[in-house]
Amino acid sequence: MPVPNSLRCLVRPSTGLPVSIPRTAASLGVPSAGLLGTPLLAAASFSTTSSRSEGASGIAKNHHRGGKKTFTVKKKAFVLERGKSPLPGERKAYRKRIILSNDNALAVPWLTDLGPAELSNENNVARVMGIPEEVQDQLRASEAFKTTQCWRMFRKPAVLVRKETVDLTRRMDRAAQNNEMLRLVVTGDKVAGKSLMLLQAMTHAFLNDWVVIHIPEAQELTTACTEYAPIPNTDPLQYMQPVYALKLIQAIKKANEKVLSKTFTRNAHPHLPQNIPANTPLLTLANVAKESEAAWPVFQSLWAELTAQGVARPPILLSIDGLAHMMKISDYRTPAFDLIHSHDLALVRLFANAFGGGLKLPAGGAVIGATSRSNAPRCPSLELAVSRREVEQRIEASSKAAGSGSGAETTATATEEVPQRDPYFRGYDDRVEAVLRSVEVLRVGAIDKNEARAVMEYWAASGMFRSVVDTKTVTEKWTLGGNGVLGEMERASLLSMRM
Amino acid sequence: MPPRLNFWSACRALTTRTHTFAPRLLVRPATQTRGWADKATSGFPPSGSGAPPPLPPNDAGNQQPAFTSPENEEALTQLRMIEYGVTSLDPAVDGHKYGMPDRFIPPAKQVKKRYDSVVAQVTRLMMQDGKLAKAQRDMAMILNYLRTSPPPRLDPSRPLLPGSPPPNHLPLDPTLYLTLAIDSVAPLVRIRGYKGMAGGGRSFDVPMPLELRQRRRTAFKWILDVARKKQSRGSGRTMFPHRVAEEIVSVVEGRSSVWDKRLLAHKLGTANRANLIQAQRKKLI
Structure with a gap:
């Protein structure tokens, strides 16, 4: 290696000394910075600030030498050969798919299908009954089945008729007879069967030719995962969700095809993309919504027709799961970037209005x-509204019982206090409380041993529960399942690795 | 080493006693000292110095027995009957107010053994980071997958264990399904390598038979290896158990690569079977 190059290795770059000039050349009078009057070594003083060091780096750039770089072996990243990965959306579809039958399961010979009056028949309590085929399709179209439920284990979907079911369906029937609106909140413990109670209500409605509008997850409306747009000329400003509205219309259309084709429009709807004259089936009206742009006006027209007074109309069931998501401030924003209350979203507002009693x-x-x-x-x-309504219902029931004569029990419940707001807590929402002030509350509790026996006999007859169903087994599973919480019993006997 | 025979050892054998014997302690009959718990007096008879011990009650008819109570009488009668060779005592009945407990607690009643043995073993093999509950939940999902999947179509070239039930019986008994899959691909031997024993630095491979649990462990490890490398079709927590279950189904249907591993293990075992004699000679086994 030539000497000047070797020397260059020893020089620090920050001095800015052009060392490539051999000493001999410098002494021969080659022009350099030193000759212009500035001392060479003061060309760049030591600095760590970027502005100062930038000037220094200009000199250091010249100093950079391109040479042989150290050869390093790069480790290859471990790539697992896994074949073709699923396309976008396939994974979710796989996760969310609903399977309603298991061909391995034995067909239960004594299983009868539900009829229009079966769910409100008291004699059917503690019986497992099958859901008819067409109702299955309707329920599937309105997304009433969930992936967390055990439908995929049995030959065909069947439900246990519970005391609460009969209670609920009777209230529905009474409301329909009196042309009233039943406003009800189903509550209960974890995996107690609240969503299934909703499903049974929908089944009853489908069997009795109601129109069912079901929102399977309220969170889809309020967690800002679907498009929204302000509705002009509304005060306070409301927002529509056109994409969700399209999906909802299609679900309504598919689930209520039979009823909608027998119901006819009262008014003409010329403003829609397709002109709908009066006396057209509502199914045709629903069919107009092909794209999300037209979805909201079509939904409005459909709703206006369904609630039109003075014409023959079917009763309507509005059902929504995951109520708490509907009763909060949504994740949507106004143009001023304020959060929008869920009740200002038009679809949610329809439900809130119904809960509040403003819908006839x-x-x-x-x-x-x-x-x-x-x-x-x-x-x-x-939470407050539900607990308050529960206590109020108990007090009402006891006062009724007192009116009928049995006074001993009334004193016990009459002393019960209606829960009040915590004065030191700010998180209450007046709009929510106003909406829920007068709803009825149905608590889905634990099943009793008769019901447990019925459902376990169904499991055993399907071949999914491989044990003798006697009092001992029933009591064992009933106890293991938190004294009759149906979902926990299911976990203990069907979803366990002991079978 | 035997003791050396010489003069001094012979002398050591000759012993002389330089002082008198110590007086022997009186040994009283154990039957007489035994008493019932509610008896007030002491069990030992009054012992005079040098007086002969009282005779047992059965050999002198004229003498009154030391302790008389109906229970004691009965006990003594039973002892006598045993002496005659008649076993009048039924231990399951006599002396127990509620009878004897069952000797073996059935498996369903034991907390530690409440699951099927294969299922329990395999669940622990699936466990990662000590999370047994998660492994158990995964196992439950595997079994549920098996019972909702259609009956397997068997491959005659990959025969399952002899005597296995027909394929349409399998989904309704998922534990059996799992056991059958594991036992069918379980290898019989493994290769034990003795390093450098074959000369020239080569290892000396000797086939070794595997115990039942070892066989199952090996087979399920193979299945897990394949399942861990598989691509999942969906997402979420059910994916891993589903992949394992798919692999179990493919084992039963004969499509799995685990069969090749088993074949390889057996080929190696047969190729090295001559080493068994060598290993015996070298006292390795």
């Missing part, structure tokens, strides 16, 4: 909301 239906109907214990934001007003 021509043939009566019901609005039923189920709370959730697993996926629910904390909603103090909802």
Whole structure:
């Protein structure tokens, strides 16, 4: 290696000394910075600030030498050969698919299908009954089945008729007879069967030719995962969700095809993309919504027709699961970047209005909301309203009982105090409390041993529960399942690795 | 080493006693000292110095027995009967107010053994980071997958264990399904390598038979290896158990690569079977 190059290795770059000039050349009078009057070594003083060192680096750049770089072996990243990965959306479809039958399961010979009056028949309590084929399709179209439920284990979907079921369906029937609106909140412990109670209500409605509008997850409306747009000329400003509205219309259309084709429009709807004259089936009206742009006006027209007074209309069931998501401030923003209250979203507002009692239906109907214990934001007003209504219902019942003569029990419940707001807590929502002030509350509790026996006999007859069903087994599973919490019993006997 | 025979050892054998014997302690019959718990007096008879011990009650008819109570009488009668060779005592009945407990607690009643043995073993093999509950939940999902999947179509070239039930019986008994899959691909031997024993630095491979649990462990490890490398079709927590279950189904249907591993293990075993004699000679086994 030539000497000057070797020397260059020893020089620090920050001095800016052009060392490539051999000493001999410098002494021969080659012009350099030193000759212009500035001392060479003061060309760049030591500095760590970027502005100063930038000038220094200009000199250091010249100093950079391109040479042989150290050869390093790069480790190859371990790539697992896994074949073709699923396309976008396939994974979710796989996760969310609903399987309603298991061909391995034995067909239960004594299983009978539900009829229009079966769910409100008291004699059917503690019996497992099958859901008819067409109702299955309707329920599937309105997304009433969930992936967390055990439908995929049995030959065909069947439900246990519980005391609460009969209670609920009777209230629905009464409301429809009196052309009233049943406003009800289904609540209960975790995996107690709240969503299934909703499903049974929907089944009853489908069997009795109601129109069912079901929102399977309220969170889809309020967690800002679907598009929204302000509705002009509304005060306070409301927002529509066109994409969700399209999906909802299609679900309504598919689930209620039979009823909608027999119901006819009262007014003409010329403003829609397709002109709808009066006396057209509502199914045709629903069919107009092909794209999300037209979805909201079509939904409005459909709703206006369904609630039109003075014409023959079917009763309507509005059902929503995951009520707490509907009773909070949504994740949507106004143009001023304020959060929008859920009740300002037009679809949610329709439900809130129904819960609050502001909706009059021509043939009566019901609005039923189920709370959730697993996926629910904390909603103090909802909790307070539900507990308050529960106590008020007990007091009413006891006062009724006192009126009929049995006075001994009344004193016990009359002393019960209606829960009040915590004065030191700010998180209450007045709008939510106003909406829920007068709803009925149905608590889905534990099943008793008769019901447990019925459902376990069904499991055993399907071949999914491989044990003798006697009093001992029933009591064992009933106890293991938190004294009759149906979902826990299912976990203990069907979803366990002991079989 | 035997003791050396010489003069001094012979002398050591000759012993002489330089002082008198110590007086022997009186040994009283144990039957007489035994008493019932509610008896007030002491069990030992009054012992005079040098007086002969009282005779047992059965050999002198004229003498009154030391302790008389109906229970004692009965006990003594039973002892006498045993002496005659008649076993009048039924231990399951006599002396127990509620009878004897069952000797073996059935498996369903034991907390530690409440699951099927294969299922329990395999669950622990699936466990990662000591999370047994998660492994158990995964196992429950595997079994549920098996019972909702259609009956397997068997491959005659990959025969399952002889005597296995027909394929349409399998989904309704998922534990059996799992056991059958594991036992069918379980290898019989493994290769034990003795390093450098074959000369020239080569290892000396000797086939070794595997115990039942070892066989199952090996087979399920193979299945897990394949399942861990598989691509999942969906997402979420059910994916891993589903992949394992798919692999179990493919084992039963004969599509799995685990069969090749088993074949390889057996080929190696047969190729090295001559080493068994060598290993015996070298006293390795």
